[in-house]
Amino acid sequence: MRRSAKQSEKDAAQSARRIRKRRAPEKAADCLQYENMYEGGVCEVEPGLFSMTMAFTDVNFxxxxxxxQNSLFAQYSEFLNYFDPDIHLQISLVTRRVDEAEFRRDTFLPxxxxxxxxxxxxxxxxxxxxALQGQNGLIREKYITxxxxxxxxxKAQIRLFKRAEDIQNMFKRMGSSMRVITxxxxxxxxxxxxxxxEVMDFSYDWLLAENCLTTKEFIAPSGYNWKPEHDDSRAVYNDRxxxxxxxGKxxxxxxxxxxxxxxxxxxxSDLDFDNVISLHIDAMDQQKAIEMVETQLAYMQKEQGDGMSKAVRMHLPAFMGVRYELTNQIDGAKELIDSLRNYDQKIFKVCILIHTYGRxxxxxxxxVQQICNTVQQQTxxxxxxxxxxxxxxxSVLPLGKKGLSLERTLLTINTAIYIPFTTQELFQSGGxxxxxxxxxxxLIMVNRKLMPAPAGMVLGMTGFGKSFAxxxxxxxxxxxxxxxxxxxxDPENEYAHLVQxxxxxxxxxxxxxxxxxxxxDISEDYGDDDNPIRLKSEFLRDFCQLIFNREDLTPQERNTIDQATLLTYQKYLLHPEREQMPTLNDFYSNLLLQGADGKNxxxxxxxxxxxxxxxxxxxTNVDLQNHCICFNTVKLGKSMQSIGMMTVLDQIWNxxxxxxxxxxxxxxxxxxxxxxxxxSACTNYYFELSSRARKWGAILTSITQHVRSVLNNEDARRMLSDCGYIKLLNQAPDDANDIARLLHISDEEKRYIENAEVGSGLLIADKVVVPFNNTFPQDTELFRLMDTNPNRKK
Structure with a gap:
């Protein structure tokens, strides 16, 4: 009797669910077809069906x-083949208008x-x-559910997170980062x-107010009308x-x-209004798919045989009894079976939907007409x-369930044609x-503070906007x-007006x-967790090597400089006051005490x-405490430029x-x-400074018009490869080819740095590559401060 009572309760619950599912919705929240949305990001779509959504970044396909492109297409095909029949895949491309206040907060300077x-x-x-020139009020987001x-x-949570980890690794190989959303x-x-x-205002704490409240109550609109009236008649629409x-439609x-x-x-995705594109993809069991195609092939071959027999009985050539379409279908079925068995292809049931709305x-x-016109060029x-x-x-909502019977069977290679990667954007909030x-x-907005490798280089021929940028x-x-x-x-006296x-x-x-x-000059924190005197001695060795114009110092000379450095800072270490700071004169005097090598x-x-x-x-007799300092070395002359820049770099390290x-x-x-x-001494010191600076919260930017000098120097090439921010303006053809090989820039991307206009080029930031144009209004005070064109200055 207990078993019978439990079974009756179970049957009653299932019956209630069926009734609830089939009855007309009483309120807007009932129209949203999911049960629970958990804080961790897992959604219970219906009893026994759970989903998870991941956001992923675009790739410059x-x-x-x-x-x-071929490699990415192959990797995306492998991603599709990863899915078994028991996993439903939904890809959502969401284009929506951002809140104006949020847009201003993310872009405008305070x-x-x-x-x-x-x-x-x-x-x-x-x-x-x-912003008015583009679609900057719109943001484009990409999701996988x-x-x-x-x-x-x-149980569902464990399985979903395991699958999510596998998918993240596959997308990482494609150059896209992915994360599970909450x-x-x-x-x-x-x-x-x-x-x-509109902007959502919701907290899970609100659900504690009443037991009957669900998340659907807070995200549903004021109401749904599935048969809206015509604007000019009493008839109703059935397709919106x-x-x-x-x-909506x-x-x-x-x-x-x-x-x-x-x-x-x-x-x-390039449409300039809100829309949501959803691709529902279900894999068929491989063996069942082969059996299905073989069954269809058998029926077609039987029809072919019957047609041929009928034609022979009528004293006609056998081929006249077979439809031309049937012959093509038989050949196609054989190719399909061959693809399924030998070429790592699967059969998918695919449904592609698009949603938009209007006031x-x-x-x-x-x-809707724009959408239809957009795909006219496709068959x-x-x-x-x-x-x-x-x-x-x-079905459009990224919930992970398709409620329509509309679908088309496609092979892996045909399904992968709908690859979700297009063109990368570079918009980092607060940049x-x-x-x-x-x-x-x-708009291109960059926040280098958020990059794991914020060091940068700006490279471009003279006269194409390098200093202005x-x-x-x-x-x-x-x-x-x-x-x-x-x-x-500033070795060319270009930045003084702006700094002042x-x-x-x-x-x-x-x-x-x-x-x-x-x-x-030295500070107590000079040593990067090491002995500051040891690090200062390394600087002085490089400084002396630069003065002596030597490729390297002998071990004995290095030891002599070490000893003189220790003597020079003894008094200062006992009384670390500004007045006790030693000078080059003190170092010179201590070198004289080091025997013959020291005297030399x-x-x-x-x-x-x-x-x-x-x-x-x-x-030092200048104020180095100002928040903004420009070291102008234009009058040093060529013989002293390197020494001057190295001295300045040491001050910067302080x-x-x-x-x-x-x-x-x-x-x-x-x-x-x-x-x-x-x-080599200057190069080594700058390279070491660049390596240490990232760990110490400093962001270096190196600027040059002599791109060849960077490409021909091994340390400079390593620095360029390690930069998370690279701005390339117009380049000479040979330089453009070498940069493209070093940075793995495609031919399509390379054309943006060949014969480029002033202020245009290619920007690489945090592995995102975007071509840019940057024309600045000349009727502004900022333009006058930043302009270096000698003709306009005159």
Missing amino acids: QLARQED MRGDVRDQYSEEMNRVISEK ISIHEDTYH GIERLNLLYGIAHPE YQFGEYY VLYLRDIAPQMKDNLLSLL SNAELDER CRFSPIPFEQCAAMN LYEGINARSRN VMQMMAGIMLRWPEDDLVVI AFGGEVIEISPSSKAHINPM LASALQMYVNGTMDLFAHQ RITRNRVLGRRTWIFTDEFQLLLGN
Whole structure:
């Protein structure tokens, strides 16, 4: 009797679920066909069916080389073949309009109530004007949803996370990063589709208020009308629905051709209005698929035999009894069986849907017409789904369930044609404006603070906007992050006006200048967790090697410099006060105490201590505490440029170590970077500084027009390869070819740095490659500060 009672309860519960599923929805929340959305991101779509959604980043498929496209296509085909019949795959491409306040917060520079606000207003005006040229009010997101059948939530969670890990690894090999999104993020995604142009306000704590509340209550629109009235008659539509203030419609892709181009999803994603594209993909069991095709082939062969026999009985040639289409179908079935057995192909049931909306029926019809026109160039078309818009709407939502019987069977290779990768965008919230994407016309915003390898290089021929691009970056840093320190090495006197306008300090380093910088300056944090004197001794060895114009020092000379360095800093270490800081003169005196080797070294150093080039033999007498410093070395002359730049780099290292203790970022810009590559000591010191700087919170940017000097220097090539930020402006053809090989740039991408216009080129940031244009209004004060064109200056 107990068993009978339990069975009765179970039957009653199943009956209630069937009734609840079939009854007309009483409220908008009932129209959303899922049961529970858990905080961890797993959704119970229906009893026994659970799903998980992952967001993934785009890959530059359209700009990639042909061999890279083929490789990516093959990898994506492997990804599709990964799925078994017990896993449902849904790919969602969501284009939605971002909130205006959120867009301004992510792009505009803040106002701080000081004299710099005039520059922030100008930059914000430029960003606003450029935003109108593209689709910057729209964001494009890509998701994968997988769903499985399981008895309990906990079992489903374990299986889904295991599958998610496998998928993440596959996408990583394709160059795309992927992450599982949380329950709040999934609800926000659903809310954005159900409430266009609105921002969700929801917390899981709210569900504790009443037991009957579900997440659907908070994301559903005010109501659904599945038979909205015509605007001009009393008739009703059956191929669209009304939700809140909007009219929505779901279309499905029919007449899918086996041979298609791979840019269909790219064309649809470029539409300049809100839409959601959903691909539902179910794999068939391989053995059952082969048996199904063999059965169809057997029927067709029987029809062929019967037709041939009938023709012979009528005294006609046998082939006249067989339809031409039947012959092609038989050949196709044989090829299909061969593909399934020998060429790693599977059969998938594919359904492609697209959803859009309008504030009126007329606006909706206009958008639908644009969608249909977009796919006209392909041998397929979108068709309405009458009387099933509720099921279609739920099938579009990234829940992991298809509620429609519309589908087409395709092989792996035909399914992979609908590859979800198009063109990368580069928009990092709270970053700096870098121009607009030359392909999509969208804003490019870069936040190098978020990059794991923020060091950068700016390379370009003279006269094509290299210095302007760097100064625009510097201005953005001082306006976006005024608490950061900025230091620039300026061998050509190009940055002084900008630095002074922002309240910075310009320090002229030359034999005639009264400003002095002491290369012996040291701080207690100088040593990078090592002995600061040991590290300073390494600097002095490089400094001496540079002065002596030698490729290297002998071991004995190195030891002599070490001993002199220890003696030089003894007094300062006992009383570490600014007045006790030793100078090059003290180091020279201690070299004389080191015997014959010391005297030889001191003799070579004498000109820089007591002679005509003694500008570095004095105590530092300039203010190095300013947040923005420009070291102007234009009057040093070629013979002293490398020594001057190395001394400045050592001062910069002092600042980096100090700022690390203070928790402050340090931005370093080194113009005419090639000057450091003419001497191995300079190159080694800069390379070591670059390696240490990343760990110490500093961000280096190296700038040069002599690209060949970078490509011919092994250390410089390594630095270029390690940079997370690379801006390439116009390049000479040979340089462009060598850079393309080094950075694995495709031919399509390379054309953006050959014969490029001023201010245009290619930007590589955090492994994202985008072509850019950056024209800046000339009627602004910022332009006048950043412009280096001698004709306009005149």
